[in-house]
Amino acid sequence: MSxxxxxxxxxxSKHFGEVRAVDDVSFDIRRGEFFALLGPSGCxxxxxxxxxxxxxxxxxxxxxxxxxxxxxxxxxxxxxxMVFQSYAIFPHLTVRQNIAFGLRKDRLSKAEMIRMVxxxxxxxxxxxxxERGADELSGGQRQRVALARSLIKKPKVLLLDExxxxxxxxxxxxxxxxxxxxxxxVGITFVFVTHDQEEALTMxxxxxxxxxxxxxxxxEPAVLYERPKTPFCADFLGTxxxxxxxxxxxxGGEATIxxxxxxxxxxxGPNMDFRxxxxxxxxxxxxxxxxxxxxxVDASAVLGRVRASAYLGDRAHVYVNVEGRSDPVLSAxxxxxxxxxxxxxxxxxxxxxxxxxxxxILPPV
Ligand SMILES: Nc1ncnc2c1ncn2[C@@H]1O[C@H](COP(=O)(O)OP(=O)(O)O)[C@@H](O)[C@H]1O
Ligand SMILES: [Mg+2]
Numbered sequence: 258m259s260x261x262x263x264x265x266x267x268x269x270s271k272h273f274g275e276v277r278a279v280d281d282v283s284f285d286i287r288r289g290e291f292f293a294l295l296g297p298s299g300c301x302x303x304x305x306x307x308x309x310x311x312x313x314x315x316x317x318x319x320x321x322x323x324x325x326x327x328x329x330x331x332x333x334x335x336x337x338x339m340v341f342q343s344y345a346i347f348p349h350l351t352v353r354q355n356i357a358f359g360l361r362k363d364r365l366s367k368a369e370m371i372r373m374v375x376x377x378x379x380x381x382x383x384x385x386x387x388e389r390g391a392d393e394l395s396g397g398q399r400q401r402v403a404l405a406r407s408l409i410k411k412p413k414v415l416l417l418d419e420x421x422x423x424x425x426x427x428x429x430x431x432x433x434x435x436x437x438x439x440x441x442x443v444g445i446t447f448v449f450v451t452h453d454q455e456e457a458l459t460m461x462x463x464x465x466x467x468x469x470x471x472x473x474x475x476x477e478p479a480v481l482y483e484r485p486k487t488p489f490c491a492d493f494l495g496t497x498x499x500x501x502x503x504x505x506x507x508x509g510g511e512a513t514i515x516x517x518x519x520x521x522x523x524x525x526g527p528n529m530d531f532r533x534x535x536x537x538x539x540x541x542x543x544x545x546x547x548x549x550x551x552x553x554v555d556a557s558a559v560l561g562r563v564r565a566s567a568y569l570g571d572r573a574h575v576y577v578n579v580e581g582r583s584d585p586v587l588s589a590x591x592x593x594x595x596x597x598x599x600x601x602x603x604x605x606x607x608x609x610x611x612x613x614x615x616x617x618i619l620p621p622v
Pocket of ligand 2: 302303304
């Protein structure tokens with residue numbers, strides 16, 4: 258067994274009556290990886306995690322951890338631990354008692370127990386908090402205590418089901434970075450469930466994007482964001498402009514697409530498994546659509562008219578109408594030297610350009 262497949266999920270399904278909560282999913286997770294399961298509510302993330310934990314019995318398939326099939330191992334004997342969104346800590350116990358709770362069956366000496374809890378308090382940046390009541394902690398601190406309690410047993414795998422979901426935005430962003438650092442420090446493999454794409458992009462080594470029980474795409478954050486292979490993934494991970502069309506020429510890492518309403522678009526890069534005549538969708542991120550008032554040299558520039566814009570301070574979202582097209586094209590422009598307020602204001606003609614590398618070809622929905 259290689260580190261490439263520290264956790265191996267093979268043809269795994271879980272059906273609840275007619276509902277295929279998880280539907281024939283196969284993928285591997287590497288040792289020490291921060292791996293996210295990302296997808297909209299109801300796509301099967303929790304069910305998949307609960308099968309790894311042993312709280313749910315698969316309808317079909319098998320899971321391996323460190324080479325061992327785990328289906329027949331009861332939950333408490335699996336080398337995993339789970340952290341939930343609602344911090345499962347005991348409000349009537351102290352922080353120390355809460356963290357030590359995970360060790361209660363381990364027959365450790367008192368001194369050993371104290372040493373381990375002290376270490377754990379250090380790890381979650383709460384040294385000196387041991388004797389506090391758990392009910393005296395903030396939300397972020399409670400979630401750290403829950404983490405410490407899960408990690409003190411040194412599981413091979415930590416399963417986290419939307420652990421930051423109950424925190425407000427600012428605290429959540431801070432905890433994302435802390436949790437990421439903590440994972441690097443302890444080196445334990447994390448399988449992290451979230452429906453928040455930014456959270457997954459920020460924290461993960463790799464992400465599995467799930468839809469309706471399937472693992473649609475698995476890759477590193479930047480690859481999924483910049484070179485998605487499916488319209489669903491392109492759309493779920495941020496905002497995207499989509500242009501329908503037909504491939505008119507392809508070869509040498511470059512394709513020309515005759516679009517329905519944006520003229521010819523040239524796309525350059527990988528994902529070129531298409532043929533001339535194929536119906537495709539061209540996807541371009543808003544931050545890759547440049548707006549200019551003067552006509553650019555680029556012959557493929559498209560003329561449009563500013564319809565509306567949202568001024569966001571550091572940047573602006575500008576919606577541009579293109580003749581013959583119903584959806585406006587979205588450009589997210591940086592507000593360098595006040596450019597966004599100049600271009601975004603009022604109704605006027607603009608030119609849209611983008612690089613050939615930023616145009617990604619996708620199969621139709
Ligand atoms: N115990 C259950 N009984 C019946 N249906 C369930 C059960 N648990 C989950 N489901 C269904 O399985 C699907 C996936 O649920 P879940 O794994 O909780 O999704 P997620 O965590 O991605 O929001 C949903 O349609 C949900 O209603
Ligand atoms: Mg869930």
